[in-house]
Every structure is written in C-alpha cells, then in structure tokens.
Amino acid sequence: MPELPEVETVRRGLAALVEGKIVTNVVVRYSKMVSPKAEIFAEELEGKKILNVRRRGKYLLIDFSGDYTMVSHLRMEGKYSVVDRHEEYGKHDHVIFELDDGKDLRYNDTRKFGRMNLVHTGEELQVGGLKTIGPEPTPETLTLEYLTHQLRNRKRGMKSFLLDQSMIAGLGNIYADEVLWLSKIHPQQISNTLTDEEIEILRESIFEELQLAIEAKGTTVFSYLNADGHAGSFQNQLHVYHRQGLPCQRCGTPIERIKVAQRGTHFCPHCQVLR
Structure with a gap:
C-alpha cells in the first residue's frame, strides 16, 4: 500500500500536471469505486476546474470549482496517470477524467480496492479514516x-x-x-x-x-x-x-x-x- 512518501510524490506530480485544467467528461468503468453513484459523480464534476491537489496522511484530496472535493484513497494498487486521450484504455483503468487540454487523468487499480468520495469542500475530513486521523509527521504538527x-x-x-x-x-x-x-x-x-x-x-x-x-x-x-x-x-x-x-x-x-x-x-x- 502506498504510504505517505508515495502519496506525497503522486500529489506533487498531479499538482504539476492537472491543476488549472477543466474536466470536460468523466467515464466511470467500475461504479463501486466512486461515491455518490457513478452518474451523479460524473455529472457533478463535468465542467469543473481542478483547483488544488492536497494530501492528508495517505489520502489525496482534489479540490474542484463549485466547492467540491474528491477524497481518493489508493489502497493497495491504485495509480494515477496523465496520458493522451487517443491512448486505448488499459484493462484496469477504472475512472477517467477527460481534461480540456486533450489529455486524460486516469485511475488504474488492478485490485479495485481504491475509492473516490466526492463531497462538498469543508466536509472532506468527515470521510472514512479522515475522521480520526492523527497529526501529520512534521516537526510543527508531531510535537x-x-x-x-x-x-x-x-x-x-x-x-x-x-x-x-x-x-x-x-x-x-x-x-x-x-x-x-x-x-x-x-x-x-x-x-x-x-x-x-x-x-x-x-x-x-x-x-x-x-x-x-x-x-x-x-x-x-x-x-x-x-x-x-x-x-x-x-x-x-x-x-x-x-x-x-x-x-x-x-x-x-x-x-x-x-x-x-x-x-x-x-x-x-x-x-x-x-x-
């Protein structure tokens, strides 16, 4: 399972690649991976701009315009990648965010354990393990x-x-x-x-x-x-x-x-x- 350094590395990479981009379409190929229901999840994110990519513990927090935040946990095998849209979907590409620059942000997970929860910004710390998560391991927070x-x-x-x-x-x-x-x-x-x-x-x-x-x-x-x-x-x-x-x-x-x-x-x- 990716731990803090791996998730932080993914966060930094995604921030450089997708912040400021607009989601033009969302394709959910495995509906159990997202919340709310796939149709609502996709509809709410279409047309939204990716404002910020954050991290809390092992969770990625992606802020969108319209006061939405997606809480993403990679679990055992989850990976994000940014690829040209013409590339064929991989067998384990389960959620695809089509961006306005002609690229896709794709989530790949061979074991299908990863989860994405879309909530209103400000409510993200009420999702799953974030409710009880301890301090970040930095000198300022882990005293x-x-x-x-x-x-x-x-x-x-x-x-x-x-x-x-x-x-x-x-x-x-x-x-x-x-x-x-x-x-x-x-x-x-x-x-x-x-x-x-x-x-x-x-x-x-x-x-x-x-x-x-x-x-x-x-x-x-x-x-x-x-x-x-x-x-x-x-x-x-x-x-x-x-x-x-x-x-x-x-x-x-x-x-x-x-x-x-x-x-x-x-x-x-x-x-x-x-x-």
Missing part, C-alpha cells in the same frame, strides 16, 4: 509533547502504535520498520516503556526517514508508480524492509522477519533488543 503523551498513555507494541493512523498519519509497514531500525527500538517494545531519549530519537527518525523517502520519490517494492509513470528509488536505501537474512548495515547481524500486528516485520535482533 514531542504530543508523541510523549500518546506513548506514555498506551501499552502497545511499537510497530502497532506506528501503524495506527489515529496516532500518526501516513506511516505504514515499510516506514514503520525503517524508523524503528533507525531508532534501535524493537517492533514489539511496549510503548509506555520508552525512555525520554528514545522518544526524541524516534521522533527525529520519523522526520528524517520520510523526508529522504519523499526526495527519492517513494519506495517501489511491488508496483507503485508516480503520476509520471516512473518508479520511486527509495527501495535502494532501505535498511531492513525485505532484507531478511541479509547483514544489518550497522552491526552485520542477519536481519530477521516476524509477524507483528498481522504484518511482516523486519528488524535487527542485535541492534533492536526487546527489553
């Missing part, structure tokens, strides 16, 4: 006081804590593993046992890891592509994710893989000791 309070008042494994979108927005399986390795914290370490120093290191590691991943245009492990149709390159900088059996880049101990919170989890048993 040391907030993070300390949340960790101290919960008795949860750290991997589970980091994956909880109501605690911190945007972190997923890849970056949770990477952040914990950087912080030398075991993925099953209980949250309220972290020291003040560990919490400070964890917070800084979150900022550092996500910034580097955004600069590398995200991580492509399976099928992620940005809006230009290119893969990210951060997979070349991963320290533990999908590196089971390979030597830890810090101490040389083989990386291990276990299941935590029903997710494959990678860590160094020497650097990340469970207390």
Whole structure:
C-alpha cells in the first residue's frame, strides 16, 4: 500500500500536471469505486476546474470549482496517470477524467480496492479514516509533547502504535520498520516503556526517514508508480524492509522477519533488543 512518501510524490506530480485544467467528461468503468453513484459523480464534476491537489496522511484530496472535493484513497494498487486521450484504455483503468487540454487523468487499480468520495469542500475530513486521523509527521504538527503523551498513555507494541493512523498519519509497514531500525527500538517494545531519549530519537527518525523517502520519490517494492509513470528509488536505501537474512548495515547481524500486528516485520535482533 502506498504510504505517505508515495502519496506525497503522486500529489506533487498531479499538482504539476492537472491543476488549472477543466474536466470536460468523466467515464466511470467500475461504479463501486466512486461515491455518490457513478452518474451523479460524473455529472457533478463535468465542467469543473481542478483547483488544488492536497494530501492528508495517505489520502489525496482534489479540490474542484463549485466547492467540491474528491477524497481518493489508493489502497493497495491504485495509480494515477496523465496520458493522451487517443491512448486505448488499459484493462484496469477504472475512472477517467477527460481534461480540456486533450489529455486524460486516469485511475488504474488492478485490485479495485481504491475509492473516490466526492463531497462538498469543508466536509472532506468527515470521510472514512479522515475522521480520526492523527497529526501529520512534521516537526510543527508531531510535537514531542504530543508523541510523549500518546506513548506514555498506551501499552502497545511499537510497530502497532506506528501503524495506527489515529496516532500518526501516513506511516505504514515499510516506514514503520525503517524508523524503528533507525531508532534501535524493537517492533514489539511496549510503548509506555520508552525512555525520554528514545522518544526524541524516534521522533527525529520519523522526520528524517520520510523526508529522504519523499526526495527519492517513494519506495517501489511491488508496483507503485508516480503520476509520471516512473518508479520511486527509495527501495535502494532501505535498511531492513525485505532484507531478511541479509547483514544489518550497522552491526552485520542477519536481519530477521516476524509477524507483528498481522504484518511482516523486519528488524535487527542485535541492534533492536526487546527489553
């Protein structure tokens, strides 16, 4: 599933490609993907200008004229691309926004898990997981006081804590593993046992890891592509994710893989000791 760096990369690409363009027609080829009903969804967006492409956590928020905002979640395999209109539809192109410059903004999703919810601007934070989403992982919004309070008042494994979108927005399986390795914290370490120093290191590691991943245009492990149709390159900088059996880049101990919170989890048993 695309995480914050991948969604932010898609956002930046789409902003450059489609902001200011007018939607002349909408083709919905898989009606379960959109809300409200496909006919209404298409009718409301026809003739609207794309004003802004935003992000909140793992969600894309596309603002249109007429006070409409589309909340888009890419889920496991969702991808946006901008192509010439004469190109034939791909098998998994499910929603097509025809633009006034002769191009299409197409949403492709091999597993059909992605969803688009069209709401009035100002109501977007009432959609799905946005209702309870935590702060963005930036120094301004993820304060040391907030993070300390949340960790101290919960008795949860750290991997589970980091994956909880109501605690911190945007972190997923890849970056949770990477952040914990950087912080030398075991993925099953209980949250309220972290020291003040560990919490400070964890917070800084979150900022550092996500910034580097955004600069590398995200991580492509399976099928992620940005809006230009290119893969990210951060997979070349991963320290533990999908590196089971390979030597830890810090101490040389083989990386291990276990299941935590029903997710494959990678860590160094020497650097990340469970207390």
